[in-house]
Structures are given as structure tokens and as C-alpha cells.
Amino acid sequence: QDVFLRFGSQDRFSIFSSLYAAAANAWGIERSAAALTLTFQLALIVSAWCLVRTVTNSSLALLGCAIFIAVPAQYGADRVFTCIEAFVTPRMAAEALVLASIACALHSRRKLAFAFLAVAALFHPIMAAAGIAALCWLYIGLRHPRLVILIMLLAALLLIAEAAWMPMGQWGRFDPTWWVLVKNRSPYLFLVHWNLDDWSRALLSITTLAIGVMSLPVSKARSLALVALLVVLSGLALSLLTCDVLHLTLFTQLQSWRWQWLGSIAAALLMPKIIESQWHSSKAGSAAALLLVSAWVFESGELSLIALTFAIACQAFSARIAPQHARLFFYGACGMLAICILWRLASDFEFTESHYIDSHLPAAFKKLMSFCRDGLAPVALIAAAWWWLRFQRRSATIAVGCLSVAAAALVVPTMAEPWFEQEFSPAMILQYASWRAKLPPGAEVLSVQSPLPVWLLLGRPNYISTAQSSGMVFSRATALELQHRAETLKDFIPPEATLGWESGGAISIRSSQQLEGICDLGAFDYLMTGVKLNREPIAIQPGKSPDDPRALRLYQCRPQARAAAAAT
Numbered sequence: 001q002d003v004f005l006r007f008g009s010q011d012r013f014s015i016f017s018s019l020y021a022a023a024a025n026a027w028g029i030e031r032s033a034a035a036l037t038l039t040f041q042l043a044l045i046v047s048a049w050c051l052v053r054t055v056t057n058s059s060l061a062l063l064g065c066a067i068f069i070a071v072p073a074q075y076g077a078d079r080v081f082t083c084i085e086a087f088v089t090p091r092m093a094a095e096a097l098v099l100a101s102i103a104c105a106l107h108s109r110r111k112l113a114f115a116f117l118a119v120a121a122l123f124h125p126i127m128a129a130a131g132i133a134a135l136c137w138l139y140i141g142l143r144h145p146r147l148v149i150l151i152m153l154l155a156a157l158l159l160i161a162e163a164a165w166m167p168m169g170q171w172g173r174f175d176p177t178w179w180v181l182v183k184n185r186s187p188y189l190f191l192v193h194w195n196l197d198d199w200s201r202a203l204l205s206i207t208t209l210a211i212g213v214m215s216l217p218v219s220k221a222r223s224l225a226l227v228a229l230l231v232v233l234s235g236l237a238l239s240l241l242t243c244d245v246l247h248l249t250l251f252t253q254l255q256s257w258r259w260q261w262l263g264s265i266a267a268a269l270l271m272p273k274i275i276e277s278q279w280h281s282s283k284a285g286s287a288a289a290l291l292l293v294s295a296w297v298f299e300s301g302e303l304s305l306i307a308l309t310f311a312i313a314c315q316a317f318s319a320r321i322a323p324q325h326a327r328l329f330f331y332g333a334c335g336m337l338a339i340c341i342l343w344r345l346a347s348d349f350e351f352t353e354s355h356y357i358d359s360h361l362p363a364a365f366k367k368l369m370s371f372c373r374d375g376l377a378p379v380a381l382i383a384a385a386w387w388w389l390r391f392q393r394r395s396a397t398i399a400v401g402c403l404s405v406a407a408a409a410l411v412v413p414t415m416a417e418p419w420f421e422q423e424f425s426p427a428m429i430l431q432y433a434s435w436r437a438k439l440p441p442g443a444e445v446l447s448v449q450s451p452l453p454v455w456l457l458l459g460r461p462n463y464i465s466t467a468q469s470s471g472m473v474f475s476r477a478t479a480l481e482l483q484h485r486a487e488t489l490k491d492f493i494p495p496e497a498t499l500g501w502e503s504g505g506a507i508s509i510r511s512s513q514q515l516e517g518i519c520d521l522g523a524f525d526y527l528m529t530g531v532k533l534n535r536e537p538i539a540i541q542p543g544k545s546p547d548d549p550r551a552l553r554l555y556q557c558r559p560q561a562r563a564a565a566a567a568t
Contacts, residue, residue, distance in 0.1 A: 001442050001461050002451075002455070002461035002462060002468070003461065003462075003463075003464070003468055003478060003481055003482060003485070004451075004467075004468040004471060004478070006461075006478070006481075007475045007477035007478040007481065008474065008475040008477065008478065009471045009474050009475060009478065010471055010474045013125050014090055014122070014123060014124055014125070015122045015123065016090035016093070016123055016124070020032065020033075020036065020088070023035070023036060028422075028426055029424070029456060030422040030423065030424065030425075031422070032088075033087070033088040034088075034419050034420070036088045037085075037086070037087060037088045037089075037092075038419065040088075040089075040090075040092035040093045040096065041084055041092060043092070043093065043096040044083070044084060044092050044095055044096040044099070045065065045068075045069060045084075046096070047095075047096040047097070047099035047100045047103070048065055048068055048099055048265060048269060049061065049065050050099070050100060050103045051099045051100075051102055051103040051106075051224070051269065052064045052065060052269040052270070054103045054106045054107060054220060055106065055219070055220040055221035055223075055224050055270070055273070056221055056270075056272075056273045059386070059390060060272040060273050060276065061269075062386065063272040063382070063383065063386050064268065064269040064270065064271060064272050064273070065269065066378075066379065066382040066383075066386075067268045067269075067271055067272070067375075067379055067382075068083075068265060068268040068269055069084065070372075070375040070378040070379045070382065071268055071296070071374075071375035071379065072373065072374065072375060073261070073264040073265060073268060074201060074264075075201065075202065075205075075258070075260040075261060075264055076188050076198070076257065076258065076260070077187065077188035077193060077194045077195070077198045078188055078198070078501075079201075080188045081258065081261070083095060083261050083264055083265055090123040090124045090127075091124055091127050093120075093123045093124070094120040094121075094123045094124035094127035094128050095120075095127055095261060095265070097116045097117070097119050097120035097123065097128070097131075098116070098117065098120050098127065098128060098130060098131030098134070098262065099265065100116045101113045101114070101115075101116035101117040101120065101131050101134075101135070102131065102134055102135075102138075102224070102227075104116060105134075105135055105138055105139075106138075106220050106223065106224065110139075113135065114135070117131045117132065117135065125254075126253075126254060126255055126258055127258065127261065129254060129256065129259065130231055130235065130258070130259040130261060130262040131262070133230075133231045133234060133235065133259060134227050134228070134231050134262060137226075137227045137230045137231060137234075138223070138227050141230060142223070142226070142227070152234075156241065159241060159242055159246060159248065159251075160246065162246075162248065163246040163247070163248055169249065169476075170249055170250065170476075171249070171250060172248070172249060173246065173247045173248055173249060174247045174248075174249055174252070175476075177479075177480070177483075178472075178476045178479050178480075179247055181472055181479045181480075181482075181483055181499065182252070182472055182473045182479065184496070184499060184500050184501065185469050185470070185472050185473075185499055185500065185501060186470070186472070186473055186501065187501050188501070189243060189252060189255060189257075189473065190243055190244050191236065191239055191240050191243070191244055191257060192244050196301065196302065196305075197300045197301060200300040200301055200302075200304045200305050200308075201299070201300045202232075202236070202260055203304075203305065203308060204267070204295055204296065204299070204300070204304060204308065205232065205260065205263040205264045205266075205267040206229065206232055206233070206263065207292070207295070207308045207311065207312055208267040208270070208271065208274065208292060208296075209225045209226075209228050209229035209232070209263060209266060209267055209270070210229060210312065211274060211278070211288065211292060211311065211312060211315050212225035212267075212270050212273070212274040212277075213225050213226050213229060214315050214316065215274060215277045215278050215281060215285065215288075215315060216273065216274065216277050217277070221270060221273050224266055224270065225266065225270055225274075228262050228263045228266035228267070229263065231259050231262050231263065232259055232260050232262065232263035234256075234259075235256040235257055235258070235259030235260065236256075236257055236259075236260075238251065238256040239251075239255070239256045239257040242256075243257075252473060253473055253474055271296070274289075274292070275289045275292070275293065278292075278315070281318065282318050282326060283323065283326035283327055283329070283330045284314050284315075284317070284318035284321045284326040284329055284330075285314070285315065285318050286330055286333075287314045287326065287329040287330040287332070287333040288311045288312075288314035288315040288318065288333075289311075289333075290330070290333035290334060290336070290337045291307050291308075291310050291311035291314060291333045291336060291337075292307070292308070292311045293337060294307040294311075294333070294336045294337045294340045295307035295308045295311060297337070297340045297341060297344050297376060298340050298343075298344070299374060303340065303343075307336060307340070310333075310336075314329055314333075341376070344374065344376050345376070348371050348374065348376070348377075349371075361414065361415075361417075361418070362414065365411075365414055365415070385400045385403075388400065423452075424452070424453075424456040424457060428457070429456065429457055431542040431543070432457045432458060432542065434539065434542075435457070435458055435539045435554055436458055436459055436460075438538055438539060438554075439458060439460055439525075439526065440525075442460070442461070443460055443525040443526060444460065444461050444462070444463045444524040444525050444526070445458060445460050445461070445462060445463065445524065445525065445526040445527070445528050445554075446462065446463040446464065446518070446524050446526070446527050446528065446557075447462055447465070447528045447529070448465075448493075448515075448529065449530075450465065450467070451465045451467055451468060453528060453552075454528060458528070460526075463485060463523065463524040464482060464485045464486065464489070464498050465498060466497070466498050468482065468498075469482050469498055469499055482498070482499060483495075483499065485498075485523070486498050486499050488521060488523045489518060489521070489523065491517065492514045492517050492518045493514075493518070511531075512531050512532065512533050512534065515527065515529055515531055515533055516533055516534060516535070518557075519533070519535075519555055519557040519558070520557070520558060521557075522557060522558040523557075524557060525556070525557060526538075526554055526555065526556055526557055527554070527555045527557050528552065528553075528554055529552070529553060529555070530550055530551070530552050530553070531553075532549050532553065533553070533555060535555060537553035537554055537555050538554055538555065538556050539553070539554040540552070540553055540554075541553070
């Protein structure tokens, strides 16, 4: 009955919730989350290996997978999504199944490709849509380009007609109220709100794939680069038309701009193959390869765009550049690569932060994780080991194997520990049994910091939070209800704190006077807070003294006033 799910949500489009519920009943919520997260991560990496191994040799495939794992493949506005994620989500499961589907399609195993894609759609239709688009381009678009252009034009006309004639609602356009709420809460859904950083990261994978299409010979690798490029471009075009221009509800929910995930993974996996092809083509091609690597090191921003511009220019005009001029381009590309590596290292040393990483980890590990977060250092080490193995097989294999085992022995015990930690352990949940006994079924509780304690410790719906408003795009009723709740609390909590994107998920409220006033509104039944109020709590955090000012407390918030208001 929580507002996040009560009126409909993304949950109704996926079988994942049922699977996760079964796992949670068997192993507990947090243990099943850790197990599923690790399972999906491994499945995604294995599927990525199968896909890249389909289009290139094992040596380049190994390096491509290493780049994919090490480099944060972030996409969308404000880096809202990554391909490999650190929490349980069906997105990774759908991504793994889509990559497996494309690998089967490239192997001419059509039935298996469609089977994988169907299961991906059951897990996460939004992510699976990229796979559907990929197979459409592979089986139809590449073979009948004129037919596809005609279909796309007709589809655009139909979408414009839908926007003009369909009534507002789920199958038509957003009404003005719902539209404003969704736009303020989730501006990343709309391309017009993307900034230079967002577009430069999108262009990084687009340009990499475009250079792959131009430089790779006719092969499965080139087909993969072309299909991934077409999927990303068609997804962005569809999103721009249907979301930003026409405001169509269903297509805004589809979020076709998210198809970038496929382009990001394909670009990382094919990067070694593309660089090898460019390097052996000509001096201009070698310059384009170095400039492309420079863009990946810069990652985003103006410098990345400059490197990408010169890289695509060198590749496009490589046949027209005189050898003496190509040599100058090559030296300039070497200089840019050296500058960008020094810039990246200096930036990492200067801005290495560890405050956001698990406080239980040793300081040295936290700094190392922060330093490696952009992927440059790991990829450099892996590339050096890969090159050594390629040319000095026997001695290099022994040395690299020993170093890898030693590094794993040093790192794995410490890094594995957080996987087994539980913020809300079964013992802790059991301690709050007395609290749950005092709460009627369905009673709404407000926790201003996070809804998790209310959900996991008390088993009750939370009144409002920023996290709960994230799904407003999937339900108009949810959006209007959350707007009503935010307006109810507006004298104490600004509505944009719970309904806006800029709040960052936190509600800034600390004073007891604010909490007293919120409680006296009678909008919800109970208040859960660590702030001591000028009233008697009905329960105090187990194991804490009643005089402890930091103890978690549960207060009753005049439910009779809410009932009277509802009757009025």
C-alpha cells in the first residue's frame, strides 16, 4: 500500500519483483540483493565476453572485456545510469540477455536469439527494447534500407497524428499537470535538458562506433558496430520526437534514449579491434587511433569533443592526407595523448576523495578505489600485461599469473567483506517487533531521512520521500498523490525537496519545531525520527536509553485529526 506502488508503477511491467520476493523470503532482503547483484554482474560480463568473442579473436576479446569492466560506462543526464551497477536491479539481467541474443543472431541462431530477447523483455522491457531495435536493424534495416526509411517516415507521421488526435492519458499525451511534475522530478528523461557533459559522453560511444564502421573490414565486428550505432541514433531520435516535442506518455515511459547502454558496451568491447584496425591502416589512421584513445581518457567535456572531432576527421580523410602531413597529425596525436594522460593523472591525484566509499574499508583501499574510478590506471595496467603476454608468452604468463594471484590475495578479503554486511539484519528487524505490534496494518509512517527503515524495520508504507517520487512518470495517480502530500507539508518542507531532481534525495529538516509542526498536521499516523521532540514517544530504539538524544523514536501524530479532516 505504499504510495510508490499503490497506484501503479514500473513494477507491473516486470517479473523481477516476484523473483526477488521469492529470494528475499528464502534468504532475506539484503542477502538476496547481494546474491542477485553478483549473479547479474557475472551474467553481464559473461554475455559481453560471448558477444565480443563472436566478432574477434580471444586476445582482443579479453582486452575489450577488461575495458568494459574497468571503464564506468555511464549514460544519460547527470550520469544517472551505468551499465554495470552496484545494486540489485533487473537492468543488468536484461542487458546480459540482450547481449546473448545479439551474439546468437551473429551466429545465425535466430530462434535462440529471439528466446533470449523474450526473457529480457520479461525482466526489463525498457532495456530489452534496445535488443529489439538491434535485431530489427540486423535482420531488416541492413538488408532493406529504403524500406526502413519509408517505415520510419510513416511511423513519424503516425506519432504526430497520435499527439494531435489521441486524448490525454496513458495512450496519448501528458496533461499539463502531470507533464510539469515529471519534468521537474526527472529532467534526465528529456534530451533538451542534457548539458555538454551528457552529450560528450554520448558522442564518445557514437564516434567510436562510427570510426569502427569506417575502419573495420566487412565482418561481424563491423556489423556489430553498425547495428549498435544505428540503435543509439534511432533511440535518441525517437526520444527527441516523442518525448521532447510531442510529449507522448507511452514513449516517454519507454525512454528510448536509454538504448545508449548498448552503444556504450559495444564501443568498449570493440575498442581494441578498432584501434588495431586503425593502427595498421596508415599514419592518419594511427593518428585517429591515438586521438580516439585521448577522447576516452578525457572521458567527457570540451577536451573530449575536440579529440573526437580530430579523430573522426583523420579517419574520414585518411585517404586524402599526404604522407608528410599524416606524419604531422600522428606527432600531434601523440602529444595530445601525453597531455591528456598527465591531465587525468593530475586530476586523479588532486581530487581523490574517499568520503563517499564505505567507511568500514581501510583508508588505503578507499583512496585506491577513488583513484581507479575513471578506469585509466586499471586499463593501463591490463593493457601492459596484455601486450607482454602477446609477445612474451611463457615468461609473461607466469609473471602475470603470480602478480594477479598476489593482488587478489591482498584485495579480495577486504573487498568481499561489504558483500556480507547487512544494514538491516534479521536480528535488528526482530528487535523492532514491539514497534510493529503498536502499528495498525496500513498505518503510514514518515521518515524524513529515508523510507528504508519504515519499509524494512516496521513493514509499513512511508508517507513521502524523494525516492518514492522517482516513478511518477509511470503513474499519473501517483504523481498527483505525491503532489498533494508535498503541498500538505509545504509549510515545513519545500515541495521541491521531495518532488524535484536538484534535492539529490535528501530532505533538509533537523529542527524539533519543524518535526513537531509536521506531526501536528495529522497528515500521517506516525513519525519516525532521531530528533527528540517535546512529546512522549510511543517507542524508543531498542537497546537505547530514553535519555539518549540520538536514539530513534516513534511518535504518534494525531490520526484523529486526519480522520476529521478526511470527513470534512
